[in-house]
Amino acid sequence: MRQLSFQALHNGGFHRVAYTEWGDASNPHVVVCVHGLARNSRDFDYLAGALASDCRVVCMDVVGRGESEWLDNKSDYTFSTYSPDAAAMLARATAPGPAGWFSKAAPVTRLDWVGTSMGGMIGMFLAAKRNSPIRRLVLNDVGALIPWSALFRMKGYVGHGVRFPSLERVEAHLREVCAPFGPLNDAQWRHLAEHSARRDEDGGYVMRYDPAIAQGMHGHVDHEFPMGPDVLRGIDLWNIWSKVSAPTLVLRGAESDVLRANTLKEMKERRPDTQSVEFAGVGHAPALMSADQISAVRRFLLR
Numbered sequence: 001m002r003q004l005s006f007q008a009l010h011n012g013g014f015h016r017v018a019y020t021e022w023g024d025a026s027n028p029h030v031v032v033c034v035h036g037l038a039r040n041s042r043d044f045d046y047l048a049g050a051l052a053s054d055c056r057v058v059c060m061d062v063v064g065r066g067e068s069e070w071l072d073n074k075s076d077y078t079f080s081t082y083s084p085d086a087a088a089m090l091a092r093a094t095a096p097g098p099a100g101w102f103s104k105a106a107p108v109t110r111l112d113w114v115g116t117s118m119g120g121m122i123g124m125f126l127a128a129k130r131n132s133p134i135r136r137l138v139l140n141d142v143g144a145l146i147p148w149s150a151l152f153r154m155k156g157y158v159g160h161g162v163r164f165p166s167l168e169r170v171e172a173h174l175r176e177v178c179a180p181f182g183p184l185n186d187a188q189w190r191h192l193a194e195h196s197a198r199r200d201e202d203g204g205y206v207m208r209y210d211p212a213i214a215q216g217m218h219g220h221v222d223h224e225f226p227m228g229p230d231v232l233r234g235i236d237l238w239n240i241w242s243k244v245s246a247p248t249l250v251l252r253g254a255e256s257d258v259l260r261a262n263t264l265k266e267m268k269e270r271r272p273d274t275q276s277v278e279f280a281g282v283g284h285a286p287a288l289m290s291a292d293q294i295s296a297v298r299r300f301l302l303r
Contacts, residue, residue, distance in 0.1 A: 001045075001048075002020065002022075002025075003019075003020055003067070004019055004020075004021055005017060006088065006092055008063070008084070008088050010076060010080075010081050010084060010085070011073065015063055015068075015069045015071060016068060016069040017062075017068050017069075018066060018068045019041060019058055019060045020041050020042065020045075020058075020059045021056065021058050021059075022048040022049065022052040022057040023055055023057055024056060026056075027055055027056040028107060028109040029055045029108075029109070029110040030055065030056045030057075030058060030108050030110070031112045031301060032060065032090060032111070033047065033057060033058070033059040033060070033113075033114045034060050034062065034113070034118075034119030035059075035060075035065070035066075035118070035119050036116045036117035036118050036119060037117060038065070038154075038207070038209050039065065039116070040065045040066030040209070041060055041061045041066050041067075042059075042066070043116065043288070044114070046188075046191075046287075047288045050294045050298060051298065051301070055112075056093075058089065060086065062082055062085070062086075062118070062119070063077075063082070064077055064212070065209045066208055070210040074210075074212035074215050075215060077210070077213045077215055079121070079125060082122050083122055083126060086126060087126060090111065093108070093111070094107075094108040094133065110135050110136075111133045111134060112138070113136070114140065114297060115138065115142070116140040116141065116285050116286075117142050117258065117285050118142075120139040120141075121146075123137055123138075123139065124137070124240050124244060125240060127245075127246045128241075129243075135246060136246055136248070137246045137248045138249045138297055138301070139249070139250045139251065140285050140288065141252055141259045141284050141285035141286060142259055143237075143241075144236070144238045144240070144241040144263060144266070145234055145235065145238065145260075146234050146235040146237075146258055147257065147258070147260065148235075149234075149257065150258040150284065151234070151235070153257065157177045162207065163206050164197065164204060164205040164206070165204055165205075167193055167194065167205060170193045170196065170197045170205050170207075171192075171193035174192050174193055174196060175189055178192065180253065180256070180282065180284050181282070181283075181286070182282035182283070182286060182287060183281060188289050195208070241267060241270065241271070242270065244271075247273065247300075249274075249275045249276070249296070249300040250264055250267065250274060250276040251276070251286050252264055252279070252286075253282035253284055253285060253286050254278050254279060254280045255281070255282060255283040256283050256284045257284060258285070259284070264276055275300065277296045279292065
């Protein structure tokens with residue numbers, strides 16, 4: 001695993017975007033993974049490790065999360081920032097040569113996207129663009145309609161800037177708020193705890209994201225990333241979904257409140273070629289750490 005970064009430009013200034021990279025840096029098959037609202041790139045360590053022998057896997061820390069820089073203007077935590085950053089990540093990931101440096105290495109011929117929740121929404125926005133380079137799209141527990149009730153639930157545990165006295169308390173907190181991830185073993189919960197928090201100057205632990213990211217959850221994106229007119233139902237991305245042509249695999253936790261069963265049903269009716277896998281005993285969102293979840297993604301991407 002390699003930890004790298006680049007400078008992205010938005011709203012008159014630059015900010016640093018970090019990412020982790022796995023596998024052969026000259027592999028022409030690249031898989032870009034992007035996490036959920038208050039998560040970070042290290043959520044994909046298990047999946048990336050399983051894909052690294054066949055692909056180069058690039059896992060991005062969305063700005064304000066993980067090792068990426070926090071924004072000075074907190075109102076910029078919106079998709080009008082996230083999507084251009086992700087496009088810059090795609091450009092860097094597909095540049096010729098190892099780690100983006102020019103060389104005679106084989107050019108990227110396959111570019112795939114795996115996005116959990118918010119990361120899936122970013123993937124949909126990019127895949128819907130004309131001449132999108134995304135070849136295959138994996139949406140992890142997110143779809144064309146996100147209910148307001150689910151957004152309010154997620155906003156409830158983001159934005160408070162909670163401090164923890166120990167890593168054990170961090171893990172206990174995650175076991176509670178991330179219980180919908182499904183049954184994880186002790187090593188997996190500890191992995192999430194170690195990479196979800198950082199030690200502060202006083203020896204305590206704080207979550208590895210800017211609490212102000214919650215300010216971007218206001219039910220709209222902007223004129224370039226419209227959410228659709230049905231504000232009473234939730235965030236409406238049906239227009240975006242209609243423009244996605246890349247083969248798509250949708251993963252759903254059977255108990256998810258973000259991707260409802262009827263939403264997935266309608267997505268498949270509108271695009272019958274859409275593939276899906278549902279995981280019992282899981283809510284929002286599958287952690288992509290178990291063998292069955294990893295296998296579903298591998299089969300789709302390596303076909």
